[in-house]
Amino acid sequence: MSSVPTATPSFLLRLRDETFDPANPAAYNLYLLAGPARLYLAVADVERGKFVALEEYALTAGGVPALAAQHDFLGLRGWNAVRLAVTGRAFTLLPATLFRPGDEATALRLHHTPTPAETVRHTTHPGLELVNVFAADTALTDWLASTHGATGRLLHHTSALLAGLVHQRGAAAPRRLYLNPGQQELTLVVMGQQLEYCNVFSCTTAEDVVYYTILVMQELSLDPDQDEVTVWGELTPDSAVFGLLRTYVRNVRFGPRPGNVHYSYRLNDVFEYRYFDLFSLHFC
Structure with a gap:
């Protein structure tokens, strides 16, 4: 387990269903969407297929790892699944048939030159027969690996958006x-x-x-x-x-929220078209 938070981080949005129990992370999926200045967070009850928490934070120096050190459950281990998506333009989509593992840096370099502080990763889209190659902050990827281990999965936010669209479209x-x-x-x-x-x-x-x-x-x-x-x-x-x-x-x-999943009444306080890519991590 993580150390006890030393402070309570200030939030831009914090909505939690009264049934949400952070002390039992195995019952939930944790979804994170990280940008340069914001972190968006959602929690879904696995058994009920229901979103029970939605939060938004302004990131300061130290980014997500620093926020997690102050947050009551971001650093907890033992979630059913953790999916972290990063925003930004440092990505490229390739036909799956043309991609070979190990070629990530070469493929991305046509669009973006990774900095020394970035790591290049890829995720697959079986339904679209595509591979998404992208760059992410190394400190963020290290935090995900050290905190959540094999439970954690790193993606580019376009992967979440596309997964949500495929799920929603007939x-x-x-x-x-x-x-x-x-x-x-x-x-x-x-x-x-x-x-x-x-x-x-x-x-x-x-x-x-x-x-x-x-x-x-x-x-x-x-x-x-x-x-x-x-x-x-x-x-x-x-x-x-x-x-x-x-x-x-x-x-x-x-557009509406992703379908075939439930949302706590607490989330009625936000427009339904907000956080579509965050919610769509549920289908990745």
């Missing part, structure tokens, strides 16, 4: 563009009968979001006046981003 779902704005970045996915496009852009303004949305629609022959765009992520119906999107794209709608 076999006959129409070709569609999906947006997932995050902290200073925008993930865009186009999926029809198969995945056609997936990329992450750096975005700091509402105009950036609209620019990349229209650019991708034009490149993939999607019509802003006809084709529907589904949005998840960190924005509100009255935000500048959503208002500007509706100016240029006629059919914009917010």
Whole structure:
């Protein structure tokens, strides 16, 4: 077991069902989504297939390991499963047939040169016959391995997003563009009968979001006046981003939470289109 927390970290969001018992981690899956400045956390009751906790923290010096040292259950061992996704543009998707284990660094170097503080990893998408190669902070990967061992699994957040989309879409779902704005970045996915496009852009303004949305629609022959765009992520119906999107794209709608899983009533306090990639770690 981890040492007793020395302090209580300040949180941006903390929602816990009264049935959640951190003293019994084996009954739960722990899902983490880590960005440069935020950590998003969710806990799912394995037996009931139900999310019973949702939390959000601003990361300071020391990142997730430092936060875990102050948190009441982040450093606990013995979870049923732990899945940690990292955000960022340092990733590439490859056809599974073209990938060979050991070639991760070579494949990623075409898009991103890893720094000395980064580790290159990969995960597979059997349903899409793809491999996701990505870079992650070495201190974060070391913390995951030392704290959670074989129970822990590291992924790129696009893997979670794609898993959620595949889970939610029916076999006959129409070709569609999906947006997932995050902290200073925008993930865009186009999926029809198969995945056609997936990329992450750096975005700091509402105009950036609209620019990349229209650019991708034009490149993939999607019509802003006809084709529907589904949005998840960190924005509100009255935000500048959503208002500007509706100016240029006629059919914009917010997406629902992933289905076939239950959510504590405590989570009714947040918009259903928030945390889609975090919740989608349940299907990875």
